[in-house]
Every structure is written in C-alpha cells, then in structure tokens.
Amino acid sequence: MHLIGKKILIGITGSIAAYKIPFLIRLLVKEGAEVKVVMTPSSADFVTPLTISTLTHSPVLTIPFNSADGTWYSHIDWGNWADIYLIAPASANTLAKMANGLTDNLLTAIYLAARCPVFFAPAMDVDMFMHPATQANIARLQSFGNIQIAPQVGELASGLTGAGRLEEPEAMLQALIDYFSQSVTLQGTHVLITAGPTYEAIDPVRYIGNHSSGKMGFALAAEACRRGASVTLVTGPTALVTDHQGIERIDVITAGEMAKACNAHFDKADITIMAAAVADYRPVKSADQKIKKSENVLTIDLEPTIDILKDLGRRKTDQQILAGFALETQNEEQNALEKLGKKNLDLIILNSPTAQGTGFGYDTNKITIFLKTGKKLEFPLKSKQQAASDILDAIFSCVQK
Ligand code: CTP
Numbered sequence: 001m002h003l004i005g006k007k008i009l010i011g012i013t014g015s016i017a018a019y020k021i022p023f024l025i026r027l028l029v030k031e032g033a034e035v036k037v038v039m040t041p042s043s044a045d046f047v048t049p050l051t052i053s054t055l056t057h058s059p060v061l062t063i064p065f066n067s068a069d070g071t072w073y074s075h076i077d078w079g080n081w082a083d084i085y086l087i088a089p090a091s092a093n094t095l096a097k098m099a100n101g102l103t104d105n106l107l108t109a110i111y112l113a114a115r116c117p118v119f120f121a122p123a124m125d126v127d128m129f130m131h132p133a134t135q136a137n138i139a140r141l142q143s144f145g146n147i148q149i150a151p152q153v154g155e156l157a158s159g160l161t162g163a164g165r166l167e168e169p170e171a172m173l174q175a176l177i178d179y180f181s182q183s184v185t186l187q188g189t190h191v192l193i194t195a196g197p198t199y200e201a202i203d204p205v206r207y208i209g210n211h212s213s214g215k216m217g218f219a220l221a222a223e224a225c226r227r228g229a230s231v232t233l234v235t236g237p238t239a240l241v242t243d244h245q246g247i248e249r250i251d252v253i254t255a256g257e258m259a260k261a262c263n264a265h266f267d268k269a270d271i272t273i274m275a276a277a278v279a280d281y282r283p284v285k286s287a288d289q290k291i292k293k294s295e296n297v298l299t300i301d302l303e304p305t306i307d308i309l310k311d312l313g314r315r316k317t318d319q320q321i322l323a324g325f326a327l328e329t330q331n332e333e334q335n336a337l338e339k340l341g342k343k344n345l346d347l348i349i350l351n352s353p354t355a356q357g358t359g360f361g362y363d364t365n366k367i368t369i370f371l372k373t374g375k376k377l378e379f380p381l382k383s384k385q386q387a388a389s390d391i392l393d394a395i396f397s398c399v400q401k
Helices: 016-030 041-045 049-056 075-081 092-100 106-113 126-130 132-143 169-182 215-226 255-266 308-315 332-342 384-400
Strands: 007-012 034-039 084-090 118-122 152-155 161-165 190-195 200-203 206-208 230-235 247-251 271-274 281-283 302-304 321-327 347-351 367-371 376-378
Touching: 007 016, 007 075, 007 106, 016 034, 016 049, 016 084, 016 169, 034 041, 034 049, 034 075, 034 106, 075 106, 084 092, 084 106, 084 169, 092 106, 092 118, 092 132, 118 132, 118 169, 126 132, 126 161, 132 215, 190 215, 190 255, 200 281, 206 281, 215 230, 215 247, 215 271, 215 384, 230 255, 255 271, 255 308, 271 308, 271 384, 308 321, 321 332, 321 384, 332 347, 332 367, 347 384, 367 384
Parallel strands: 007 034, 007 084, 084 118, 190 230, 190 271, 230 247, 271 321, 321 347
Antiparallel strands: 152 161, 200 206, 281 302, 347 367, 367 376
C-alpha cells in the first residue's frame, strides 16, 4: 500500500472518459488513499454520483449547496482537505476555465482555492487537444505549477485516432505514487537554476539575443520545488510566469547581470543547474543613441561574455552538484563530454536542436545526460516537465553518492 493516509480529491468533468474514474478510485482505495470526488453537472451524464459515492464511501459534490438538508459545502475546505487535487478527465472546457480563473461550478471554484498540488489529465478529441487554444491553456496551467498527466495516442470515442485519450487508471495511479515518493527527495536543499536567453544591447532599442523561451529552466524550477527544494530562479527575458511559493525569481537581462546574480547565490546552493542560453558575445560598446541607418556596411565589434558555468565550476566544492546544458548541432556527444570536463561539471544535459520536436520554444525535448562517472542516460522525446523530472532524478543519484 503506497498511499496510506493520503487524501486525494478527484474532479470529474463531462467527458466520455469519465467511465475510467470508478476504476481509478478502486485502485486508489486499495493503495490506502482516502478519496473524495467533486463532479461538474455535465459529468453526471457520463458516470453517476451514486457509483462514485458507493466507491468512495463519501458524498459526491456537484453543487456547493445541499438543498435537502441546507448544508453548504465550502470549496475552501475541500481544497484544504486534499493532499492532491486530480482533475480527470479534464475536458477542454474545464482546462480553459482553469487557465483563466473562471469559477462557474464547484470543481473550478475548488481549483482556484486549492493550495495542494494539482494534477490534470486531459481527455478530448484529437483536434480539440491539438488546437492552439487548448495547448496554450495547458502551457499556462503548467506555468502555474499544475502537473499534466498527458493523454495517450489511440482510438478515440469519435472514431478518430490521435492524442486525447485519457491515461489509463493504472498509469494515473502510478503518477500519484511517484509524486508522493519523489516529493521529499530534495527537501532541505537549495537549488539555483538559470533559464531563458540573455540580451546584449547594441543600442537603446536593439540587442543580440537568441530564441531560448526559458521553458526548460522553468520546468526544472517547478519540478525542484515540487520535490521540496527551495529554488532561486535567475531568468533572462521571457514571457513565462511562475507563482510557486518556493521559487525566488530574479529577472536579469544581460550575461553580466546573470553572472552577478549567480555569483551571489551560488555559495548557498547545494545544486546548480545552468539551463540559460547565455550570450557568448556582447557588443564592445553599446551606443548611447539609436544607431541611424546608412548605406555603409555596419560593423559591430563583439567581445566574449563571462562563461558563468565555467566560473562556477572553478569555485564549486565537493558538496555541491553542478549541471550544465550543451546545445550542439554537430559532434554532439564529443562536444558535450568536452564541456563536462572543461567546466568541471557533475553532469551535462545534451540538447539537440535538430531533432524533431526539440529545442527553443517547443514544449517537448529529447535529452541525453552524461554523468562525470561515465554513465550515459538517453531519453525519448518527452514533455519538458517530464524531462525536468528525469534530470532531477539523475541529479539526485549524484547527491546520494
Ligand atoms: N554558459 C554559461 N555562460 C556562457 C555561455 C554558456 O554559463 N557565457 C553555460 C550554459 O548555460 C550551458 C553551458 O554553459 O549550461 C553550455 O552552453 P553552450 O552554449 O552549449 O556552450 P558554450 O560553452 O557557450 O560553447 P559553444 O557555444 O562553443 O558550444
């Protein structure tokens, strides 16, 4: 029994996949969890409250008020009761409401009030799932620290085939068990993470930058926080938001500013992960005024920026773990291993921007991790959230040594 005493609140929305939830409840109860369920009104068309109530031995809520006995059910209390709030199946409509803070039913009101970690398992037709609006909503929820249990690719109720099939109950159960077993592995540690690009000014309106979105660094920060670490996230310019209470966010623009912030926080960091795409060069001189156009060739002299990671590698003590990224378009493994040694790292994560679905801006990444012990860990294409989990597993294996 892996979930003894754990309180799991499940939110069921209107989707044909709701039929899987009674199976999930049985599995959770078998593992020792206490389960309560809140349902949207339309979900009762797919699975009955009576079935759910029988399996959970608890009343099922759909509206905040029981007109029979006058009881008011507080969304605040339910959110506070839960160790985890799992919204499954999560319809496109409910995902959109969650992403935008709408609370027109009890399930979404609890979502907004809940302090516990939130999981959501989308289930919908492939075109609805792939629609940019749904994908943007999912990305927004992930930026809040909510954890997606990604849908499977397969045959859908509509007869179409594609992504959108609710994950199987056994796999959802495993995701929750994994969560509880990992959630304390970084308790008491301080993790320093960098993310995003840096911008090096050419003049007051122009800069040298790169396409880094910051998504990988932010996913790492969220995952480290989820595992109990206190996190300092030093980020270059990005549109991403983070509202984790355990993350101290420091916004910087240039490589110089990033170096300063890293230097200030490095000594107290048990683990440092440099996921930022730091500019290697900056203009020797940034013009005071906007450079005017002319017919002549314009030459901008560039000088190297400080290699932050290399500097931290020199300072690192035996108690500290230092991880870097390598972005390579050729001789990938050889270059990554060279950086591992040259920068005195414990591990390096190789990103290949040329592989399908990886690199700047994507929500997925295909990584290979090289440990200084000589171990090589290769992973298939995964969400950046899952890649972050793999990276922290690898780091944790170094901590234990
Ligand atoms: N890095 C850094 N400071 C820099 C440049 C890079 O701290 N000025 C860090 C990155 O955050 C990353 C690692 O070094 O963790 C490798 O970055 P990458 O751009 O792949 O390699 P470089 O060392 O810049 O070498 P090259 O551009 O020649 O591949």
